[in-house]
Amino acid sequence: MLVYPTQPNPTHPHRGEDDFSSRESSPATRTRAREVPSPPTAGGEEAWKGRIGEGRERIMEDFYVTIPYGAAVLGGGVAGYLKRGSKASLAAGGGFGGALLLAGALSARAFARGHPGGSLFATVLQTVCAVALTVVMGIRYIKTRKVMPAGIIAAVSALVLIFYIYKISNGGNKVYVPVSAE
Structure with a gap:
């Protein structure tokens, strides 16, 4: 499984804080990234596409x-x-x-x-x-x-x-x- 670097690392000395704690943000605006699941072995592309971003497709930015x-x-x-x-x-x-x-x-x-x-x-x-x-x-x-x-x-x-x-x-x-x- 892939894990975004902004997730808390249980082995990190500052457990529970994101890796970007030096920037100013209130606890209400601080966000955590989601884990990206491994690709499914069965079900094909449609099963995988539905898992990332609650069904949103990734489109190239302009x-x-x-x-x-x-x-x-x-x-x-x-x-x-x-x-x-x-x-x-x-x-x-x-x-x-x-x-x-x-x-x-x-x-x-x-x-x-x-x-x-x-x-x-x-x-x-x-x-x-x-x-x-x-x-x-x-x-x-x-x-x-x-x-x-x-x-x-x-x-x-x-x-x-x-x-x-x-x-x-x-x-x-x-x-x-x-x-x-x-």
């Missing part, structure tokens, strides 16, 4: 997509400038890539602080950037029929936009619910 996506857009803008000397590519890649990196950082920060809906500003910013890149690069691909970079960026942005819409429709990033003190 910042796991936004940060690499922003870095790729930023890198593409820099590469366009270095290869062709395109200042427009540098400005667009830097602007959209920087905005996406900012949105990813804000979303990760909201997730780490336990805000279940995440940062509203980050959600709006990353969605607007994905829509703009999908539309602009899609139009550019239709006009020029060049797969690189317009077609690739339009396709990746469309996939990322679908992911963002899915996350928004499911209520954003999931924050793990603490176990009530017994």
Whole structure:
């Protein structure tokens, strides 16, 4: 069985205290993690899925997509400038890539602080950037029929936009619910 490190360790010198006792928290807000059961030998995936988090599925948080996506857009803008000397590519890649990196950082920060809906500003910013890149690069691909970079960026942005819409429709990033003190 796996045990989260925040559970009291019976052999630890400070029995009953969590491993993070140095941070300030009242006994009412202090939480304990649950034990994660071993996978069942019979019953398949459905039996296992129902045990973790009372039936909640684990879904990837949006910042796991936004940060690499922003870095790729930023890198593409820099590469366009270095290869062709395109200042427009540098400005667009830097602007959209920087905005996406900012949105990813804000979303990760909201997730780490336990805000279940995440940062509203980050959600709006990353969605607007994905829509703009999908539309602009899609139009550019239709006009020029060049797969690189317009077609690739339009396709990746469309996939990322679908992911963002899915996350928004499911209520954003999931924050793990603490176990009530017994």
